[in-house]
Amino acid sequence: MLDNGNFVLYDSSRRITWQSFDSPTDALLPGQRLRPGVELVSSASKTNPARGIFRLAMQTDGNLVQYPVEISGPSYAYYASDTWGTGNNVSLNLDNDGHLYLLNGSSIIRNLTTGQYRKRTIYLARIDVDGIFRLYYRSLDPQGNWTKEWSTSEDKCAPLGLCGLNGYCIQLDTVAECECLPGFDHVNPSNWTSGCERNFVMEGCKAKDQNVSYEIIPLDNVVWEDDNYGVLVSMTKEDCTKACLEDCNCDAAFFQDGNCRKQRLPLRYGRRVQSNPTVSLIKVNKTAPSTRGVSSGSGKEIKKEIRLDVLIISILLFALAAFILAISGIYVHRNRLLKKDQTNTYTGIRGTRGYVAPEWHRKLPVTVKADVYSFGIVLLEIICGRKSVDSSLSPDEAILEEWVYNAFEVGELSKLVGEEEVDERKLERLIKIGIWCIQDEPSLRPSMKKVLLMLEGTVDIPLPPSPTSFLSTM
Incomplete structure (x- = not known):
């Protein structure tokens, strides 16, 4: 076993009869190359090294291409180096400094990465379980972790067949x-x-x-x-x-x-x-009953599948309700709220609780972002099954938005839904949307159009700050 990870068999004359670098599986190590007509195949899972469903092929036409394992052809390639026609001796190479490139004989025809020397660092190029080919580096220090340096795609849905049939x-x-x-x-x-x-x-x-x-x-x-x-x-x-x-x-x-x-x-x-x-x-x-999830003891499974899917539809309806509430209810109570504001009843950083946006009570400009705030409160109420203010609860849980953000910050979202089983990813996504909507500073809230795109999953949702973090620094 050589220091570079190559396992070598020699004959009695010290000639190499076999080496692992000539038979790659799902990864390349520095000094290893993927030769023409050879491919890397992803593992079945992170814990199962059996043959998976994606491959990276170094074709004999000079093109480096990614396909599903069961099919080839230009229409099924979800990544290609676009180096076809450059010869039948092109190989993929990885150097010790992380330089990943295509080589034809002695000439580099395409640099995939430029390489960067780091002290006490090793590199690894691998086609992962999700079908994306990535270059990683890791410090040799005991606390070192693998960090992505480069990938063939940032689109996690690019690999064809990731979600199986239908x-x-x-x-x-x-x-x-x-x-x-x-x-x-x-x-x-x-x-x-x-x-x-x-x-x-x-x-x-x-x-x-x-x-x-x-x-x-x-x-x-x-x-x-x-x-x-x-x-x-x-x-x-x-x-x-x-x-x-x-x-x-x-x-x-x-x-x-x-x-x-x-x-x-x-x-x-x-x-x-x-x-x-x-x-x-x-x-x-539309007439046949479902044949799935109806066996004894499957109630929680059905409930888990239904709740957040129905919730997504419901909150779209509540978006309209929140808009009507913001337009009618706020205007109806405006005079009363402004009057109380003069007596300092509603002054302060957290001068309001409930559906009414804070800017109404602080004599700040009121825009359509007030509707977004109302929508966010309604959304969080639906998820958690409680009103935005509940005096019967402990001080730590009485104010809904503070309770939700505290649970989000420490990674304990499950306590927001009690014992009910839900899809954790969908729950986190909806909570993040709700927290963005109820930001005290209106300019930090997304537009309602962007909220809908977030709900559809067509835009990224960054980590939200504390709803009070902006104004508390003023």
Whole structure:
């Protein structure tokens, strides 16, 4: 075993008969190269080194390309170095200083990284479980950790097939989440790559049950592989919906610019993108009961799946309610509040509790951001199941926004929902949105349009500051 990590076998003449550097698995070490016609394959999981579902191929045409393991071709590449046609002897190389590059014989044809020498530091290039090829470095000090230096993509949803069949990927903040088609559930919730399956029984073309009824649920801003079995032209969206409903072979249809492309299951390589013109029309059985999650003892599992999904829909409705409240309720009580403000009842940094934005009581300019504040309070009330002010609770929990932020700051969001089981990522996302909305300083609050984009998962949500942090420094 050499110091660079290469395991070498010699014959009696000290000639190398085999070395591990010639047989890479999922990673490259400094001094190792990925030769033409050789590929790296991701592991099945972080704890299972078996063959995964993504690969990085050093092709014999000189191009370095990433594909799903089961398929090749330009339309399935989710990363390429664009160096095709540069020769059949191109290799990927990693040097001791983290210089990662493509070499043709003795000539460098593409630098992926420039390299940076660091004392007592080692480098590693690896195709990770999520399908992205990354370069890492780590200090040799005992407290050193692996840190990302470079990657083929910052889009966690770029790898095709991350969410399996009938699932689609959504990037939320810096993580990827997998959702199922309407009417589908995860095959294995702990392994998203296993994909999704119907949660109802689909009758075949020869079914005699006339009581079976189907409907079409539209899904926007999601792209899939187009493997259609028929294309109808000069159609409206309503025409396309009707055509799929009347075709017992049609499981879904993609509609764009008057073209209706009929699809059979499974749908593959789904991912959400912004402003995608194609609408996915998904056929579901609206009369059949769900076949998933109905066994004894599954109540908590069903509750976990439903609560936050319904919550996302509910808060969109409450956005309108909050707007009406901000416009009507605040104006109705304005005179009373201003009068009390003159007697110092409402003065101070935290001069108000409830739905009314603080600027009303501080004689500050009132903008549409007051509506955002009201929405944030309503959102947090829905999540936590309590009013914004509750005198029956302890001082630490009586003021909702302070209680929520304290739980967020120490990483104890579970206590906000009691014993109810919820999706922790969705819970954290909604709490972060709520905290941004209730910032004391109006300029720190997002617009309602951005709030909706946050709820959809199409924009990142940075870590919010304490709702009182800005004004408390003034």
